[in-house]
Amino acid sequence: MINIAEKIAAAASQQERGEFAEAEQIYNAVIGEDPNHSDACHLLGVLNHQRGDHQRAIELIGSAVNTHPKNAVFLYNLGVVHQAVGNVDSAIECFRRAAASDPKMVSVWVNLGNLQQDKGEFTDSYDCCRNAIRLAPNEPQHYLRAGIVLRRMGWIEEALAHIAHSLALEPNNPGAISSLLLASQYQAGISITELTNRHRIWAARLSALPLDTSAGETATTYADLEPHNDAASRDSSERVLTLGFVSSDFGNHPVGIFVAPLLERLKANPSVRVICYADGNRDDEFTARNRASTDEWRDIRPMNSHLLADQIRKDAVDVLFDLNGHTENNRLRMFCERPAKIQVSWAGYVGTTGLDVFDYILTDLNHTPPELEEYYSEKPLRMPGDYICYEVPEYAPEPGAQPLITNGFPTFGCLNTPAKISAPTIRLWSRLMNQHENSRLILKYKGMDDATVRTRILGLFSMHGIAADRIDLLGHTSHVEHLTCYRKIDVALDPLTYSSGLTTCESLCMGVPVVTLPGNTFASRHSMSHLKNAGINWSIAEDEDTYLQIVELLISDPAGLNHFRQTFRQQLATSPLCHLDAYARNFVEVVSGVVQP
DSSP states (O other), rough: OOHHHHHHHHHHHHHHTTTTHHHHHHHHHHHHHHHHOOHHHHHHHHHHHHOOOOOHHHHHHHHHHHHHOOOOOHHHHHHHHHTTTTHHHHHHHHHHHHHHHTTTTTTHHHHHHHHHHHHOOOOHHHHHHHHHHOOTOOOOHHHHHHHHHHHTTHHHHHHHHHHHHHHSSSSHHHHHHHHHHHHHHTTTTTHHHHHHHHHHHHHHHHHOOOOOOOOTTOOOGGGGGGGOOOGGSSOOTTTOOEEEESOOSSSHHHHHHHHHHHHHHHHHHHEEEEEEEEEEOOOOOHHHHHTTOOOOEOOTTTTTTTHHHHHHHHHHHHSEEOTTSSSTTTOOOTTOOOOSSSSEEOOSSOOOOOOOOOOOOEEEESOGGGGGGGSSSEEEEEEOOOOSSOOOOTTTTOOOOOHHHSSSSSSSEEEEEGOOOHHHHHHHHHHHHHHHTTTTEEEEEEETTTTHHHHHHHHHHTTTTTTTGGEEEOOOOOOHHHGGGGGGOOOOOOSSSSSOOOEEEEEEEEOOOOBOOSSSGGGGGGGHHHHHHOOTTTOOOHHHHHHHHHHHHHHTOOOHHHHHHHHHHHHHHHHHGGGHHHHHHHHHHHHHHSSSO
């Protein structure tokens, strides 16, 4: 007679082969005899998770955990299911308990670290990465994850070193290649020449990788591919302009926020057809808004790059936009298959991708003047104003009173990621604060209140004589609370190297002027372009001394600052930066101009 252990083993084998119905029958039979049989409950819970019935999975695996509260495998899988349904805190608790029960389980440290990173708990996340590295020192992904966390904390050189070590172990990892290039955008002092060469060298390796295919697919190199569907060769009198947008960031993310009003206007244009290829897990108000603004919304998460390229060919896309570049979860390997005749890099990245598979980068004259064109693998396709357009949120709070008048001292602020707060930036801001001994500084972003982030930033300021009690480091809040923070700020300070994009727009929306010092790189010119398109030239500096002089002029005129605060939102709404209808018309006109009739 077959005992229960043998039945469970047989069912587990069937489950591995995908024979879920047969396995389920055995598990249920065992549970019928023993409702508290932990292995049967656990495995049946995993099976329900595989089927998508996550709530039932939580109940079953939870029952197994109740019977064996220190079983690391049970705890780990319960955490995985909680993670899948967005129960982040419950997942973290499960992973922590699993790690305590079995500190040598590498996957626990990986999942726990990922969730902590998403919450802005960077120190804890990095500790998890280090634990994973100690347990599996030859696994390249552990160094890559550590590099990403270090980048988000602002330890850019250390991040590059970890990512480079990951590439030394796995030279052809496309995710690591992109992570190296993204981190390079934050590297203080990097020249546009070095940045461009780095992109071209590594992008060449990326484009030389084998196709991302599944078993049974025949093409193995880019040369084996069918040509793109030449949508432009069809009868122009009977077709509309089909635009495809590929992104993992259609949700509450700068990309999703910027494209939302454009997609709505494109949807209302009968001469345009919009297809969004969505690769993200975030499902929020902006995801819903963008989904409603498309003719076709394709969830591409299950597709490898080759299958996605085939789908785009079938969709006969005229112009295909990449909204990721070298950011996480990009689909650059798919673009290497050239599924569309015209491919454009836009909005998601801050400069050249280094890939020659993109025909254009959608930009503007401020970001990419003619003298800098040589540093792009793509041909600049320029919008007449800004390369993006900003929509003032309906829920934006009123600007409030001028802090300088109320407090009697100036308060500076920067609501940017810690990754942008570099040592040269802190040195410049310290010069300003040393000139005004009573001044204060507010830094706010997800992870800004993390222990290691605080140590780095406060330590660097301390080197220049700025006491920690003059600086407020604030973490993540709701967006309304984030905007409300500007009520405490007199002047917004733009960081060096990697300038503010959406942050500059939001600062202006709240009546707070932004002082910027643009460089030659695309990433360093965001604020300058947004300010010019908002009608502001007077806060754009030529060097560090003029940067400080501009701030001095602003805070020397409290009444003028207050007038700007109370009136500029109305002026902003009528400026080219916020003229949504005109932007959409220009977008169609500019893009149509590169499609052959």
